[in-house]
Amino acid sequence: MTWSLKGTYFESCNCDTVCPCLFLSPPTEEECTALVGWHIEDGNDEGVSLSGLNMALAVHSPGNMATTQWNVAVYVDERASEAQNASLMKIFGGQGGGHPARLASHIGQIVGVRSVPINFTASNGKYGLSIPKIADVEIEAITGQGDGPVTITGHPLCIAPGFTATMAKASRNIYQDHGMEWGLTDKTGIFSPFAYQSEQ
Secondary structure, three states: OOEEEEEEEEEEEOOOOOOHHHHOOOOOOOOEEEEEEEEEEEEEEOOEEOOOOEEEEEEEEOOOOOOOOEEEEEEEEOOOOHHHHHHHHHHHOOOOOHHHHHHHOOEEEEEEEEEEOOEEEEEOOEEEEEEOOOEEEEEEEOEOHHHOEOEEOOOOOOOOOOOOEEEEEEEEEEEEEOOEEEEEOOEEEEEEEEEEEOOO
């Protein structure tokens, strides 16, 4: 079972910048609500091309994300064929091994799975993801010293290991589905490249 994915990942949650969950500390609001998105620029699962597709998760953790199981809603790009959908669900569900399996080990309950249009945008340090009538999130890189980006590396709770993460702030983070609902502004964001593969 050989597969690989690479592309761009970003997320936004209800924590104040910078999210302490990245360092295994409790969230600033005692619970965490997050939207996480992946744009796959180049992907393949045993001959099934996954390039150009998007995935998203809505996550609720009622406590410290490192020690509390998450409730998760899964959103798969509606453009995916039956075979592509099966590959994405296998990989992001953890059955394919690699880093996604480690992420999936934090999930306590999947509250729903939907095949939906996922619109991904990226331009000049701004990243956005929208799902009609469900989610709308946009983040923008924070300006740091010398007008450069604010970055972190080596953080222990990491969606995209091996890459420097750029800190951002969300102009909006709106979600409503599966009994979960939030509407946030000026909260934390993060983005980076990602690369996942099956264990060799």
